[in-house]
Amino acid sequence: MERFVVIGLGRFGQSVAINLAKLGKNVIAIDEDPQKVEEIADFVFQAAACDATDEKNLRDLGLKNADVGVVSVGEDISSSILITLTLKEMGIKKIISKALTQVQGKVLIKVGADRVIYPERDMGERLAKRLSSPQLFDLIELTESHGILELLAPESFVGKRLDQLELRKKYGVTVIAVKRNMPELKDDGSTSFKESMILSPGPDFEVLLGDIMIILGKSKSLDKIKKVK
Amino acid sequence: MDKAKNNDIKELIEEGKFYFLNQKYNEALQYLSKALEKEPKNIEVLYTIGIIYESINNLDKALEYFKRVIEIDPQHEDAIFHINSISENQ
Numbered sequence: 001m002e003r004f005v006v007i008g009l010g011r012f013g014q015s016v017a018i019n020l021a022k023l024g025k026n027v028i029a030i031d032e033d034p035q036k037v038e039e040i041a042d043f044v045f046q047a048a049a050c051d052a053t054d055e056k057n058l059r060d061l062g063l064k065n066a067d068v069g070v071v072s073v074g075e076d077i078s079s080s081i082l083i084t085l086t087l088k089e090m091g092i093k094k095i096i097s098k099a100l101t102q103v104q105g106k107v108l109i110k111v112g113a114d115r116v117i118y119p120e121r122d123m124g125e126r127l128a129k130r131l132s133s134p135q136l137f138d139l140i141e142l143t144e145s146h147g148i149l150e151l152l153a154p155e156s157f158v159g160k161r162l163d164q165l166e167l168r169k170k171y172g173v174t175v176i177a178v179k180r181n182m183p184e185l186k187d188d189g190s191t192s193f194k195e196s197m198i199l200s201p202g203p204d205f206e207v208l209l210g211d212i213m214i215i216l217g218k219s220k221s222l223d224k225i226k227k228v229k
Numbered sequence: 230m231d232k233a234k235n236n237d238i239k240e241l242i243e244e245g246k247f248y249f250l251n252q253k254y255n256e257a258l259q260y261l262s263k264a265l266e267k268e269p270k271n272i273e274v275l276y277t278i279g280i281i282y283e284s285i286n287n288l289d290k291a292l293e294y295f296k297r298v299i300e301i302d303p304q305h306e307d308a309i310f311h312i313n314s315i316s317e318n319q
Binding site: 193 | 273283
């Protein structure tokens with residue numbers, strides 16, 4: 001069985017470790033913070049609290065036999081470089097390191113990372129792409145508990161202002177944008193429309209038939225609002 | 230008689246477009262449906278109804294009307310364009 005080591009258990013590292021474990025992989029999860037280690041201990045094969053920049057600690061954990069190393073120590077780029085380098089020297093076959101900027105990514109590749117990922121940038125790109133697509137998307141998960149939903153305005157919302165709908169009070173969600181097709185008349189007298197995006201609509205914003213509302217909130221609240229007719 | 234009927238339809242279409250441009254979609258559809266009752270194969274009416282349904286994201290209905298347009302005029306480029314763009318995104 002492939003063995004994975006995930007170093008750095010921030011939101012990203014934690015999610016990678018848990019999902020790999022769910023896929024039945026053998027995962028060792030490491031972080032300096034004992035609380036983060038404790039949170040994940042039940043999900044993975046082994047969880048350890050230690051300073052991963054110290055090579056001895058990594059060797060003691062028997063990481064030499066790991067097939068894939070995921071380095072996701074967050075904003076501390078010097079630790080990230082050091083750990084990537086150490087894993088490479090230990091002979092780990094594949095190393096995937098997280099970076100925030102392209103410069104960081106280049107350095108990580110130089111010290112031995114086989115692949116660099118940019119979770120923040122990738123998420124931003126994904127979101128932008130999906131927001132600009134005419135298709136409705138169901139739900140983008142931002143974290144395990146929160147997400148963004150694209151919803152065709154339910155009939156009961158049409159003709160009402162956002163302050164009348166009280167979505168924050170009733171459902172705990174926020175409308176972050178609305179996609180609306182604006183009618184227009186072409187030079188030849190025929191009708192057409194142009195898509196427009198209204199960002200952070202105010203309380204007096206009136207929902208119209210056909211509006212696509214982009215809503216941010218807890219996944220559970222979004223599930224509820226999806227059922228509104 | 231025919232002239233009167235034509236004027237009547239023209240007016241209904243104008244009303245329909247007016248309401249559409251003012252984002253009063255239901256009213257626009259009402260006027261255009263009346264026009265369609267009088268002239269079920271009027272391409273301008275069918276196409277405008279298709280546009281209205283597409284703009285309010287009722288894509289199934291929009292497709293239905295654009296298809297009716299090309300049944301009458303298979304070369305109607307705008308209707309073909311809308312059918313393709315809706316089909317691609319569905």
